[in-house]
Amino acid sequence: MSSPDASPVLVTGATGFVGSAVARALLARGRRVRALVRAGSDRSNLAGLDLELTQGDLTDPASLARAVAGCGALLHVAADYRIWVPDPEPMLRANVAGTRALMLACLDAGVGRVVHCSSVAALGLTGDGSLSDEATPVSEASVIGIYKKSKYRAEQAVLELVRTRGLPAVIVNPAAPVGPRDIRPTPTGRMIADAAAGRMPAYVDTGLNVVHVDDVAEGHLLALERGRVGERYILGGDNLDMAALLALVAEAAGRRPPRIRLPVAALWPVALACEALARFGVPPVVVRDHLRMARKKMFFSSAKAIAELGYAPRPARAAVEDAVAWFRANGVIPA
Numbered sequence: 001m002s003s004p005d006a007s008p009v010l011v012t013g014a015t016g017f018v019g020s021a022v023a024r025a026l027l028a029r030g031r032r033v034r035a036l037v038r039a040g041s042d043r044s045n046l047a048g049l050d051l052e053l054t055q056g057d058l059t060d061p062a063s064l065a066r067a068v069a070g071c072g073a074l075l076h077v078a079a080d081y082r083i084w085v086p087d088p089e090p091m092l093r094a095n096v097a098g099t100r101a102l103m104l105a106c107l108d109a110g111v112g113r114v115v116h117c118s119s120v121a122a123l124g125l126t127g128d129g130s131l132s133d134e135a136t137p138v139s140e141a142s143v144i145g146i147y148k149k150s151k152y153r154a155e156q157a158v159l160e161l162v163r164t165r166g167l168p169a170v171i172v173n174p175a176a177p178v179g180p181r182d183i184r185p186t187p188t189g190r191m192i193a194d195a196a197a198g199r200m201p202a203y204v205d206t207g208l209n210v211v212h213v214d215d216v217a218e219g220h221l222l223a224l225e226r227g228r229v230g231e232r233y234i235l236g237g238d239n240l241d242m243a244a245l246l247a248l249v250a251e252a253a254g255r256r257p258p259r260i261r262l263p264v265a266a267l268w269p270v271a272l273a274c275e276a277l278a279r280f281g282v283p284p285v286v287v288r289d290h291l292r293m294a295r296k297k298m299f300f301s302s303a304k305a306i307a308e309l310g311y312a313p314r315p316a317r318a319a320v321e322d323a324v325a326w327f328r329a330n331g332v333i334p335a
Contacts, residue, residue: 007072008033009026009075010067010111011033011036011077012036012075012078013036013077013078013079014033014036014045014077015041015043015046016077017177017181017184017185017189018077018217019078020045021181023035025218026221027049032051033051034051034053034054034067035052035053036054036055037055037056038056038057039055039057044183058095058098058102061105064098064101064102065105065108065109068105068106068111071109072113073114074111074115075115075117076116076117078094079117079150080095080150082147083145083147084145084275084278084287085146085147086279088146095147095151095154096150096153096154096157100161103161103167103169106167107161113224114167114169114170115170115171115220115227116155116158116172117172117220118151118154118172118232119148119174120173120236120298121147121151121152122138122152122154123136123232123234124136125298127296129207129297130299131300132301133301134173134232134234138152140152144289145292147289155171158171159230162229170227170228171231171232172219172223172232173232174216175209175211175234175237177213177216177319178211178316178319179214179319179326180213180322182323188208189327192249192327193333195249195258196249196250196324196327196333201258201260202261202262203246203258204242204262204267204291205261205294206293206297206298207242208239208240208245208299209237209240209298210238210245210319211236211237211316212237212318215235215237215313215319216235218311219233219305219309223305226308226310228308231308233302233308235313236300237315239297239300246258249324252321252324264294264295271284271288274286275288
């Protein structure tokens with residue numbers, strides 16, 4: 001009989017930014033990787049990797065059952081990650097119902113270990129700029145935006161199955177990952193690319209926790225190996241206000257950072273206009289949920305992951321430098 005380490009590890013979302021970093025980290029550990037991929041997905045992040053592909057979708061339970069069959073572990077990274085959507089139902093089907101269906105498939109298949117990638121979006125905020133952690137109180141009513149609500153509900157679904165069905169799951173809550181292979185790019189990556197290209201003349205005074213995507217991937221593996229079932233672990237890096245983050249981007253890109261700081265209220269009409277245009281297919285630059293989120297600095301502590309998992313994130317400067325270099329090398333920003 002094969003050992004658990006000899007069985008493949010299923011990675012969902014492996015074609016994406018965080019998921020591809022997780023797949024690479026597993027391969028570097030000598031683990032067999034099975035990647036769940038959607039039909040027609042961009043698989044450039046998996047080019048050259050020695051892994052098994054299985055086609056499926058979070059909204060197709062039968063494909064999830066096939067994907068987990070024979071796997072010793074699951075790292076569930078896939079999610080519909082958009083700050084604004086015209087219709088929330090497809091996002092909820094993928095992120096919430098899809099997560100629960102995947103966890104039930106794991107229980108049916110006897111998968112021995114699960115790491116669910118949630119987000120700091122599912123956690124509480126202090127509201128005063130001090131550091132939030134896994135114990136900061138949170139309720140769905142306090143969570144802003146459909147994406148964040150979907151991550152909150154998915155996390156609660158996992159925890160409920162841990163309590164009632166013995167699901168062997170650990171939860172990780174990444175902050176704002178930054179670095180190479182951000183092919184979409186993510187909202188944080190888009191902001192960094194725009195700033196590096198000189199397309200951001202002004203900014204809103206807010207704050208976020210910036211972490212290298214490869215450190216987030218390493219945190220997933222540490223949770224797989226050392227995490228306590230039913231526990232949550234924040235995978236963050238440096239807490240930076242927006243001016244400090246944009247200064248790092250400017251330094252990496254060799255240009256001056258934007259100097260104009262705008263109040264949130266000044267951008268409200270712009271957000272309304274962007275949302276109206278988005279209904280006709282124009283990607284929104286800023287939406288109201290962006291501005292609601294900006295009112296609170298999203299500063300978090302990774303002390304629990306550091307103490308219990310041995311998590312050791314590198315400085316945010318390295319993440320920003322790697323992101324700018326990758327965007328430049330791949331034509332997202334001018335050389």
